Amino acid sequence: MERNIRRMAEFFAAGPCRLRPHVKAHKTPEIARRQLAAGSCTGLTCATVSEAEIAAEICRDILIANEPVGPGKCDRVAALATRIDMTVAVDSVAGLDEVAAAARRAGATVGVLVDLNVGQARCGVAPGGDTVSLARRAASTSGVVLRGLMGYEGHLVGLADRAERDARTRRAMADLVRTAAMLRASGLPCDVVSAGGTGTYDISGRIEGITEIQAGSYVLMDSEYGRLDVPFEQALWALGTVISRPEPTRCVADCGHKSLTKDHGHPAVRDPAGAAVVALNDEHATIALPPHARVQVGDRIYLRPSHVDPTINLHDVLYALDGDRVVDVWPIAARGYPEHRRSG
């Protein structure tokens, strides 16, 4: 993990594009603290208001790269904005107006980025004129300040083929950079153009006009990103115990998809070589073993998560290792819905 943090910080050290590490991938203040300490960062990225409330304890510049909607969320964003620099994404007049109203109630100013759909077909305004029109409204609405644009190429970050990933990311980012130029040509501010992820940090992060990259998974990695040609090492493992060895070529460990999600496929088995998860139930990993594998009931077994973000979200603490030695226990403080835990 320390090497991953250092490599990413070094990549962005020369600028002009900087890193805004995404908290959603680890939800762990101790990791975010180390990412910020490594340098090259503009601040932190969060996906939820809960994450931002936790991250605000260690960082004074936070982007929620998502559209907060609903009076509860917007009031919490506005409350944070009375203490630190808060920026959120907007992609609708209704969303913009709600953030602005909450900010005015709190006597705060919330920064906004207009969220562009750069091809993911999830949230986001179409690049071009619609974006300029929403940006103009943001620039003239009290309670918010227009800071620029955001566009997440989430449909491209996992493409295994480097040439395809590179070419398609350049086209997506061209939409974003061109729309940023339209904003400036219309006299609107556009200091921030935020994009990118672990699979595209070295593509989007070197395109002129992109000012910051929201990568998160690089810090702990998973088997999905491990298929790509990125210089980051697997740093996260789930440690299970073999609870059953019913047949020579089968064992069962006590970690199912309540411990590691399978939305990106089954976790990988570190050893013995040739072992593979063949079924992942709520509390069980059924593992096919190679012939003559020496695996016994009680053995510990390391599994590599296929998707870091939702896997982290299942756990309350991380055990920090130096080699094989546990040196610390880090609370995953932004897991789940901390506002409920605090009130409960």
Add this chain to the structure above:
Amino acid sequence: MERNIRRMAEFFAAGPCRLRPHVKAHKTPEIARRQLAAGSCTGLTCATVSEAEIAAEICRDILIANEPVGPGKCDRVAALATRIDMTVAVDSVAGLDEVAAAARRAGATVGVLVDLNVGQARCGVAPGGDTVSLARRAASTSGVVLRGLMGYEGHLVGLADRAERDARTRRAMADLVRTAAMLRASGLPCDVVSAGGTGTYDISGRIEGITEIQAGSYVLMDSEYGRLDVPFEQALWALGTVISRPEPTRCVADCGHKSLTKDHGHPAVRDPAGAAVVALNDEHATIALPPHARVQVGDRIYLRPSHVDPTINLHDVLYALDGDRVVDVWPIAARGYPEHRRSG
């Protein structure tokens, strides 16, 4: 939920088979309390030691329908057994010996059921002679007391075709009942023959020789079990907020697979009619809308989970509704790894 609890209790009221509701499906003491209060129960079923530690606060007869292995887990089971009736599954000599050693260290007695593989091909001893041999060892090991057998037909509980589910469940349960007879013929005790789930409760629960059913999902239900012909109603919903309405036929809600898992497929949308989740990312549900749907940014949207157990495991509280009114907030106390939360 109240109707589901009542219907299941009524089914088992006549006996001789009883219900041992599975806590893993809801992890919520307030729900378990209501299940026990409705009657027809032998006690509670848990999947993990953590769940048992929480359930022990409200119930004095708990089965961990799973093999606890490792000194930490077995010592915690033994500690519980000094206070309440604890039974666990075993399927190996190593596992049996470890539970027994922990029990002796604690000065406790832990009940054991030999776990049979009735076709699921996960944990479990093969029916027949292997089972008798492990049962004999259990009967002669101090620290444990042999209570009988368990066999979970988990590969059959979700079969949509009633005739196939019925026929295959009867064959699987015949293995279990026949092995129970072999134990008794060998002079071994076999008071408990535990099996079943929500999809097979009315099949396995009416087979002579099965003494208790471990159903759990019936209490809250999900869309996977909703496909079956079981008389239980959907009682669990995730309430999201529409945060983006980028196109006439698309909206995005703020609940992704960190809120509802997709291991059994996408959640269903309650209304508008014809709306369907087309992508479920970490924090987003992208929903295809029928033409002319009147959905706006800020609207609340109800999603029906496809798999209750892992969905519950993502959350810290349940909001209890009477009609549309929130009447209580119930901690999901056995979510995650409570032993870490207590020490942290």
